[in-house]
Amino acid sequence: MLEIFPAIDLNNGKAVRLHKGEIQSAITYGDPYEFAKYFEKIGAKWLHIVDLNGAFQGSPQNFEVIKKITTHTNIRVQIGGGVRTEEHIQAYLKLGVSRIILGSIALQDQDFAIKMSQKYPIAIGIDAKNGKVAIHGWQKTENILAKDFATSFKNTAVEAIICTDISRDGTLNGINIPFSVEIAKQSNKYCIASGGFNNIENLKLLQQEFAQHKINGGVIIGKAFYEKQIDLERVLQTI
Known part of the structure; x- marks a missing residue:
């Protein structure tokens, strides 16, 4: 069974969505608190939030919004x-x-991340451009393959890996399922697929592949909801 993670990207206290992580492409959708209440009402158990201001500035910037939601x-x-x-x-x-x-x-600092996972509930975000890891709000790509980076957390206390194919993010072109499966297998962790989710068929294919490879995980749904491409309540009832 896949877990559904409705997504809220925060920019200056508002819920927005980007195209391939480019801040200038931001479309504002409204009050994140109202969306959080709606997601809870229709049965979502989790909410995935990205503080875009924090990602670009290097420290959390939207504490008040988060506090209101929690x-x-x-x-x-x-x-x-x-x-x-x-x-x-x-x-x-x-x-x-x-x-x-x-x-x-x-x-x-992988040692820091692993140490923190031994003390706190930690997920690792692995975001990839052309298979390589991107950092600092996806502005910089490092010379390390995402699949190799995922292996680093195989025998650690990390709770989950969140993997995003940046080329799909915000495009509604569908989750990169082979990439998600590869990251899950390399890390041997609960894997949350992200980037490009578009419809129920995409969800069913991801679910089938995860089941075939005995992968436990979930999927992040963002733009498809905000652009009314899917009925999120129906999705939550289907899974």
Whole structure:
């Protein structure tokens, strides 16, 4: 069974979506708190949040929005974007966040990421351009393959890997299923596929492939919901 993670990307306190991670492509959809309440109402158990301001600036920037969501809803929140220190992690956990996503810092300092996973609920975000890991709000690509990076967390306490094919993100062209399967197999972790989800058929194909390879995981749904390409309530009832 796939877990569904409705997504909210935060930019200056508003819910937005980007095209391939480019901030100038941002489309604003409204109040993130109202979306969080709606996602909880229709049965979502998790909410995936990216602090875009934090990702670009290197430290969390939308604490008040997160606090409002965690205080006034019961939906579990996983959040990433600019989390670079243990203090950032602790601050989010004090707000009631359920899981912290480490991205850029996990590549720059794997020992730190692994150490944090032994103390806190940590997911690793692996975002790839042409198969290589991208960091700092996807502005910089490193010379390391995403699949090799995923292997680094195979025997660690990391809870989950969130894998994004940047070339698909915000395009509604469908999840890159082979990439998601490869990352899941290399890491041997619960794997959350992200980037380009577009319809129920895409969901069923991902579900079939994960089942075939005995992968436990989920999928992040963002633009397809905001652009009314799918009925998210129906999706949650189908899974």
